[in-house]
Amino acid sequence: MRVTRGVCAALAAALLTTVVAACGTGDDNPTATDLPVDLATLDVGGYATQPREVGVVANMDQARFVEAQRLGDVVPAPFDIDSRFVNPSPFMASVFIDPEASLGKIMAVDRFAEIAPDFIGGFVSSAQTEPDNMGMDMVNAIMIFPDAQQATAAATALEQLDFGYAPNNQPIEIPGYPAAKAHWQPDQQSIGSWYATGHLVIYTWFFDYLKIWLNKVDKQVLLDLVRKSLDTIVPSVAKFTPTPTGQLMTLQRDREGMLGRTASRPREDSWIEPPGVYAGHTSIHFSSGPVERKAMIEDNGVDLYTNDGADVYRARDIAGAQAVRDTLGGLTRKFTTVESPKNLPSARCKEYIGKERLAIRFYCAVSYDRYAAYVWSHQLLDVQQRIAAQYALLVNAA
Incomplete structure (x- = not known):
């Protein structure tokens, strides 16, 4: 990653x-x-x-943005997941249709369009425990696809792409979410997870600057955080009703x-x-x-x-x-x-x-x-x- x-x-x-x-x-x-x-x-x-x-929207890009904004209404705030995450992460847009704009700094996106075709839009929820990269980062990017099959395929493909970015990445299973595709870096306090649910893919990323600076690693802490995040987000985004692809231009x-x-x-x-x-x-x-x-x-x-x-x-x-x-x-x-x-x-x-x-x-x-x-x-x-x-x-x- x-x-x-x-x-x-x-x-x-x-x-x-x-x-x-x-x-x-x-x-x-x-x-x-x-x-x-x-x-x-x-x-x-x-x-x-x-x-x-x-x-109504004037073009498909506007339609994709509006759909992503609709999704944002059901995405929990970071501090609703863990009360320590109250400082903003000022490096990414919340609403996006171009993955590079919001995810390019934290996951591989160079082949995103190829391996995750028909991506509609996404909403990012992010925060830090301490300002200025002095603590831990949490990022949850929820991405919309036309159907559940494409979402599942995209989660697998995106994880595989990101997995190859660093030679020391290792696969890891998220407790309670065996279908999640995830990996971590054993020498760093960092983890990435891709979980498909319905039309959506939930990308969860934690990165602990302080522990990395102290050369400390705690795998269980990372696993517990990802599970806690998914436990909050999955039931919340289940309330989102995707707009059928053929009706996006009517939004x-x-x-x-x-x-x-x-x-x-x-x-x-x-x-x-x-x-x-x-x-x-x-x-x-x-x-x-x-x-x-x-x-x-x-x-x-x-x-x-x-x-x-x-x-x-x-x-x-x-x-x-x-x-x-x-x-x-x-x-x-x-x-x-x-x-x-x-x-x-x-x-x-x-x-x-x-x-x-x-x-x-x-x-x-x-x-x-x-x-x-x-x-x-x-x-x-x-x-x-x-x-x-x-x-x-x-x-x-x-």
Whole structure:
């Protein structure tokens, strides 16, 4: 199996979206700063303020992405598998149709298209026990195939390809999952497993940087972790209903108008993840603070989440949306408050003052009705214009 790693600088912004504790007003009465706003007085720059109609997918690549996003709604977060895995792994996309983009650093993919034909799309769930490769990594990549037969064949073929990548790889059996195809490196605390279940292949990878640095190996620990991971993931992904291959081009890109009321992503922004709509809890996968994000989602009844040129959350009520806004716009020691846009005092804006040199500098959050939105930019005026335009979008979509 492959063990080389790289960190994608374009994900630096995602690492700064850690949420902080906050609370709502406890009722549906707007606070003094949430009084009606005259949209005509807002400086929105050149950003759109009218909702858009987002229909069916335009091509097969879009269809494959949407199918993978649907899968993401049933993939457990790493800390739901093991509570130690709470630090993000910033080197791979979560939604992918190109295996190289998400798996190329940890498994052999040079012949992926040849040995796993008709691959549709996948969703990666990953985390570390410690930041900066100081602990253990967990990766679960769930891949969709047209049918169970092709998934089973792909699991076998992909394991065989990866097995040949390192001469010291040895086959190993996962307790409780005799059908899993797996191998490990006896001189390293590393293991890879491929398990087919229905139309899906679950690729599980653990890599312990600390034990490798200490020249320690514990095979049983690796086996127990893979089994624990599969015990959590297999029943969860069983809830996924694959779209028949012939119907992929009928998939809708939007859900309940969420993407239509979310700002479009400018070309100059990062495109690590494609625009998409998810169940609220799925946003945990995209957060650098998964435990706090889970609390925010559950405490405020967030049922839908979308990411594009903004992150937009739909809460159970107005108070819930305001609490989400205050959480996203809240401060930690790495942020300081900056001024809200003119004539939009309810927006919460902040500046990053930490040491991450690739970090995006400015962030703003706002809410309207049941919706809360979060935007970012390297420039203060731009982030103010973005949040003002996003606020107008929410109002105009009501």
